[in-house]
Amino acid sequence: MRLRFSKMHGLGNDFVMIDAISQKVRLNADKVRKLADRRFGIGCDQVLIVEEPSNPDVDFRYRIYNADGSEVENCGNGARCFANFVRERKLTGKQVIKVETASGILELHVKRGDQVQVDMGKPILAPADIPFNSQQQSTIYPLHIDGQTLQISAVSMGNPHAVLVVDNCAAAPVERLGPQIENHPDFPNRVNVGFMEVLSRTEINLRVYERGAGETLACGTGACAAVVAGRLRDLLDSTVTVNLPGGALVIEWAGGDHPVRMTGPTAQVFQGQVKL
Numbered sequence: 001m002r003l004r005f006s007k008m009h010g011l012g013n014d015f016v017m018i019d020a021i022s023q024k025v026r027l028n029a030d031k032v033r034k035l036a037d038r039r040f041g042i043g044c045d046q047v048l049i050v051e052e053p054s055n056p057d058v059d060f061r062y063r064i065y066n067a068d069g070s071e072v073e074n075c076g077n078g079a080r081c082f083a084n085f086v087r088e089r090k091l092t093g094k095q096v097i098k099v100e101t102a103s104g105i106l107e108l109h110v111k112r113g114d115q116v117q118v119d120m121g122k123p124i125l126a127p128a129d130i131p132f133n134s135q136q137q138s139t140i141y142p143l144h145i146d147g148q149t150l151q152i153s154a155v156s157m158g159n160p161h162a163v164l165v166v167d168n169c170a171a172a173p174v175e176r177l178g179p180q181i182e183n184h185p186d187f188p189n190r191v192n193v194g195f196m197e198v199l200s201r202t203e204i205n206l207r208v209y210e211r212g213a214g215e216t217l218a219c220g221t222g223a224c225a226a227v228v229a230g231r232l233r234d235l236l237d238s239t240v241t242v243n244l245p246g247g248a249l250v251i252e253w254a255g256g257d258h259p260v261r262m263t264g265p266t267a268q269v270f271q272g273q274v275k276l
């Protein structure tokens, strides 16, 4: 099978984008891992597959696979790249695009230049729906690891996130704690792990150890989850600049059942063909 693809990124969180509308695509976890491999493949954090929607009220459906081959529910940076990918491939000329994902419908607004704003929907906080093992919903939960008790917030943006507040993001033990929290038994579907340093009520630094991909240069859903956690802890205002290692996103959340909005750039690096 020979596949046409585009290599894109949102703040260095990189994707292999495949149009499964104009070509036949059959992927399994093994093929995803091969595409994502940075030495033997193209290399990426996630593989995104664009398909025809099953719901006539939306424009497209897209599927998201982590570099480890697991299929996941949502991807914020991927959603922005998807919007520019379908326009660049002339699959649509729309500036407001509705797309079905495994976690629901997202609305994408293509702005000036390279900017895309995504309506990410409302955050999910009920532990059973994250999923996270806790009898009661809370803003802060204790999480026991190696005799240490961490204070985390748990938020789903369609996909699960644990958020820790740290004094210094650059010095945070992301490589050590990231995989331990990702695989903690209290998160039955594993979890993405955010390390957030609050600079002011309108600005944070954030590093994310992503489920199925390791630390990435940026995580869109992670940025949304961190702002939700910070708002619930009354550390942040409703519009926040999130500085990630690959650059900045602006996240807005008015609280309660309001949707979270994410705005940031996308870029295409190259196009090619790969034999699988």
Ligand SMILES: N[C@@H](CCC[C@H](N)C(=O)O)C(=O)O
Pocket: 013, 045, 046, 066, 072, 073, 074, 075, 076, 077, 078, 159, 160, 192, 210, 211, 212, 213, 216, 218, 219, 220, 221, 222
């Ligand atoms: N990079 C993404 C999130 C991709 C999925 C995540 N690793 C998961 O397993 O849920 C983003 O920008 O949101």
